[in-house]
Amino acid sequence: MLVNFNEMLQEAKKNKYAIPHFNINNLEWTKYILEEMQELNLPVILGVSEGAKKYMGGFYTVRLLVEGLIKDLNITIPVCLHLDHGSSFESCKEAIDAGFSSVMIDASKYDLETNKKITSQVVNYAHPKGVSVEAEVGHVGGTEDNVYGDIFRATLEDCLEISKTNIDALAPALGSVHGLYKGKPNLDFERMKEINEALPIPLVLHGGTGIPYDMIKKAISCGISKININTELQVTWHNAVVKFIKENETVYDPRKVISSGEKAMKEKIKELVTVFNPKLLSSKK
Numbered sequence: 001m002l003v004n005f006n007e008m009l010q011e012a013k014k015n016k017y018a019i020p021h022f023n024i025n026n027l028e029w030t031k032y033i034l035e036e037m038q039e040l041n042l043p044v045i046l047g048v049s050e051g052a053k054k055y056m057g058g059f060y061t062v063r064l065l066v067e068g069l070i071k072d073l074n075i076t077i078p079v080c081l082h083l084d085h086g087s088s089f090e091s092c093k094e095a096i097d098a099g100f101s102s103v104m105i106d107a108s109k110y111d112l113e114t115n116k117k118i119t120s121q122v123v124n125y126a127h128p129k130g131v132s133v134e135a136e137v138g139h140v141g142g143t144e145d146n147v148y149g150d151i152f153r154a155t156l157e158d159c160l161e162i163s164k165t166n167i168d169a170l171a172p173a174l175g176s177v178h179g180l181y182k183g184k185p186n187l188d189f190e191r192m193k194e195i196n197e198a199l200p201i202p203l204v205l206h207g208g209t210g211i212p213y214d215m216i217k218k219a220i221s222c223g224i225s226k227i228n229i230n231t232e233l234q235v236t237w238h239n240a241v242v243k244f245i246k247e248n249e250t251v252y253d254p255r256k257v258i259s260s261g262e263k264a265m266k267e268k269i270k271e272l273v274t275v276f277n278p279k280l281l282s283s284k285k
């Protein structure tokens with residue numbers, strides 16, 4: 001059964017670790033992530049962007065795919081199926097109606113009042129159905145699904161305002177970017193800490209790819225409870241598949257080609273989760 005992210009994120013916030021949000025793109029990625037997280041016996045959030053939804057056919061297909069894998073693979077860990085960067089109320093509603101257990105409404109491109117209005121609308125639709133809601137203030141920079149945006153840092157005042165909509169988690173943009181960083185990331189840890197101390201809800205770090213592990217640990221100590229990873233798994237998978245194709249030019253079976261990235265992806269998932277949550281991992285093993 002799919003769950004919303006409330007319990008897993010509240011636990012993470014209380015005990016100062018982070019839950020991974022891994023973006024999924026297809027059957028194989030979903031399977032590898034579920035299998036590895038089950039092996040580690042830790043909860044996971046599967047993020048689906050609007051681009052990935054379109055690629056896979058639609059929200060309904062994605063929900064059935066995830067539920068089917070949970071059943072067939074005997075997955076018993078908590079799994080949250082989450083719309084990543086929902087761009088409108090309609091998109092969030094469509095995901096909720098298709099059975100997603102969580103949504104992000106990203107109205108950060110609008111002014112704060114409009115952001116609050118759209119976010120409230122989503123919360124009012126989601127909460128009676130038990131669906132959790134994440135919102136964003138400021139703007140995470142970089143490129144996602146081929147859309148580029150600049151960084152606008154969130155202020156404490158904006159965070160306090162958006163939290164009045166009753167959201168369950170907040171992604172305050174504090175210098176991280178989607179995709180690969182040019183140079184070292186410049187995260188505003190002071191403000192992260194300040195926002196965490198002022199708000200009871202868990203905080204989310206977008207653009208987790210390429211942030212050095214010591215900075216990830218610092219972000220967790222400043223109150224980050226959910227870390228979004230997309231590009232890192234793409235690059236890891238791609239490197240392994242390119243190597244396989246170069247060494248096996250005559251292999252055309254798609255199952256062999258696609259799954260040549262499985263081992264590397266699973267190793268990367270374990271490595272990241274160990275950084276996000278070293279204590280819990282050692283106690284579970």
Ligand code: 13P
Binds near residue numbers: 177230
């Ligand atoms: P990266 O692609 O930089 O890992 O960012 C993922 C993300 O924030 C998804 O919302």
